[in-house]
Amino acid sequence: MTKTSSLPPIHVIGGGLAGSEAAWQIAESGIPVILHEMRGVRGTDAHKTDGLAELVCSNSFRSDDATSNAVGVLHAEMRLAGSLIMRSADANQVPAGGALAVDREGFSAAVTAALEGHPLITITREEVTGLPPEDWDQAIIATGPLTAPSLAEAIQARTGADSLAFFDAIAPIVHTASIDMDICWFQSRYDKVGPGGTGKDYINCPMDEAQYNAFIDALVAGDTTGFKEWEGTPYFDGCLPIEVMAERGRETLRHGPMKPMGLTNAHNPSVKPYAVVQLRQDNALGTLYNMVGFQTKLKYGAQAEIFRLIPGLENAEFARLGGLHRNTYINSPTLLDGSLALKGRPGLRFAGQITGCEGYVESASIGLLAGRFAATERRGETPSLPPETTAFGALLGHITGGHIVSDDEPGKRSFQPMNVNFGLFPPLEPGTITKPEGMKRFRGKDKALAKKQATAARALEDCARWLGL
Numbered sequence: 450m451t452k453t454s455s456l457p458p459i460h461v462i463g464g465g466l467a468g469s470e471a472a473w474q475i476a477e478s479g480i481p482v483i484l485h486e487m488r489g490v491r492g493t494d495a496h497k498t499d500g501l502a503e504l505v506c507s508n509s510f511r512s513d514d515a516t517s518n519a520v521g522v523l524h525a526e527m528r529l530a531g532s533l534i535m536r537s538a539d540a541n542q543v544p545a546g547g548a549l550a551v552d553r554e555g556f557s558a559a560v561t562a563a564l565e566g567h568p569l570i571t572i573t574r575e576e577v578t579g580l581p582p583e584d585w586d587q588a589i590i591a592t593g594p595l596t597a598p599s600l601a602e603a604i605q606a607r608t609g610a611d612s613l614a615f616f617d618a619i620a621p622i623v624h625t626a627s628i629d630m631d632i633c634w635f636q637s638r639y640d641k642v643g644p645g646g647t648g649k650d651y652i653n654c655p656m657d658e659a660q661y662n663a664f665i666d667a668l669v670a671g672d673t674t675g676f677k678e679w680e681g682t683p684y685f686d687g688c689l690p691i692e693v694m695a696e697r698g699r700e701t702l703r704h705g706p707m708k709p710m711g712l713t714n715a716h717n718p719s720v721k722p723y724a725v726v727q728l729r730q731d732n733a734l735g736t737l738y739n740m741v742g743f744q745t746k747l748k749y750g751a752q753a754e755i756f757r758l759i760p761g762l763e764n765a766e767f768a769r770l771g772g773l774h775r776n777t778y779i780n781s782p783t784l785l786d787g788s789l790a791l792k793g794r795p796g797l798r799f800a801g802q803i804t805g806c807e808g809y810v811e812s813a814s815i816g817l818l819a820g821r822f823a824a825t826e827r828r829g830e831t832p833s834l835p836p837e838t839t840a841f842g843a844l845l846g847h848i849t850g851g852h853i854v855s856d857d858e859p860g861k862r863s864f865q866p867m868n869v870n871f872g873l874f875p876p877l878e879p880g881t882i883t884k885p886e887g888m889k890r891f892r893g894k895d896k897a898l899a900k901k902q903a904t905a906a907r908a909l910e911d912c913a914r915w916l917g918l
């Protein structure tokens with residue numbers, strides 16, 4: 450560790466998963482940190498303790514398989530980067546099969562002790578009620594999905610009313626390769642080209658009358674999750690869950706997100722579809738498509754089952770399923786530069802779930818990156834960004850630029866929070882995976898697994914190089 454503690458401190462606001470990791474990375478690089486955490490003075494609707502990095506719900510960090518699972522790769526990259534969150538998780542692991550699950554109290558206690566014991570970290574228990582003052586020239590806001598209201602208002606005042614969302618209305622996202630294009634076709638409604646479009650921007654799934662009716666019946670009968678009290682979020686116009694729309698009348702969806710107008714089935718041009726489900730490109734790579742207007746509160750199991758009734762999606766693989774829950778996140782692709790700094794306010798970064806990632810591990814990893822970027826800048830250097838082939842880079846790319854702005858729905862947000870998944874990684878170079886010797890047919894599950902393994906191996910190699918290991 451290079452001790453350069455004569456440098457001014459970096460302020461980190463929020464001692465959750467992201468803020469704790471950011472503080473650790475900064476201090477380990479020899480720069481002092483002041484970590485501002487409000488719990489102890491003011492609580493949130495979900496946290497129960499004053500411990501740093503409290504896990505508010507599940508105690509799982511999900512798969513620990515770094516050979517073929519994207520979150521497992523992220524674990525491995527964080528370990529390579531000296532993550533405090535991963536070190537504390539590993540030290541407090543409880544049995545959970547292939548997943549990394551932790552004793553939540555032991556985990557939070559380990560993080561808290563490490564930060565409290567670090568000579569370069571000062572922890573202040575206070576609520577930060579506005580944007581960091583100008584003299585906090587390097588600061589990170591990592592206040593999470595339950596950011597206290599006055600800070601949230603200040604962020605909204607600085608970034609614009611449309612730039613801060615207070616809950617997710619999430620439509621499912623599908624891996625493009627799992628969509629059956631012998632049934633579906635590319636076309637924009639009325640072949641509209643629009644600014645930046647081609648006239649063939651959507652993937653369309655056709656339904657006849659019987660298929661539509663069966664789908665509506667399944668939606669209405671589907672198992673939904675209930676709102677928890679802390680969520681308290683009313684529906685608002687333009688964001689009704691599809692099952693609620695279906696309940697309002699059999700024809701509602703056919704006149705809403707599933708209207709067939711302006712679309713001609715390329716595989717069967719003479720037959721007009723009765724209804725159409727549209728999917729819109731979700732990332733710049735085109736490896737993911739989201740189901741337009743399909744925000745839902747259906748339980749995950751019910752979603753997968755019901756959405757696979759849609760012609761062309763029978764074998765759909767979901768990068769994420771839909772949901773509706775309390776969250777606070779900014780429109781990062783518009784507001785942040787590639788190193789997570791607010792455009793127009795150099796030195797002020799965001800990290801964690803408030804940037805539009807989802808989950809404990811993802812939040813901590815974005816804290817790790819923000820901490821490293823801030824520390825580099827404090828030393829007067831320019832941050833080096835992780836390669837987009839790494840899990841760090843793939844997630845950062847999603848947050849700061851990977852989404853597609855929707856030109857045809859002015860006023861609607863298209864950036865949605867996301868867990869890390871292989872759909873965010875750039876495709877492999879052609880020829881990277883070849884048929885194993887002795888194997889007759891190389892496709893389906895075997896090929897998909899080989900792709901994941903090659904993507905994971907490439908990520909870890911590139912990450913080690915980026916870290917200078």
Ligand SMILES: Cc1cc2nc3c(=O)[nH]c(=O)nc-3n(C[C@H](O)[C@H](O)[C@H](O)COP(=O)(O)OP(=O)(O)OC[C@H]3O[C@@H](n4cnc5c(N)ncnc54)[C@H](O)[C@@H]3O)c2cc1C
Nearest residue numbers: 463465466467487506507577592593597801802808809812
């Ligand atoms: C109810 C609920 C359940 C969830 N369940 C899961 C789950 O099971 N698995 C999963 O992976 N993810 C879950 N999440 C998402 C989870 O919150 C994030 O993955 C993760 O905690 C985000 O990390 P973070 O550091 O961004 O935010 P947090 O961990 O929430 O940390 C933010 C910190 O900032 C503090 N803070 C807020 N405002 C201020 C302020 N103005 N001044 C000072 N301090 C402030 C808070 O007290 C908190 O300690 C859940 C979220 C919620 C709300």
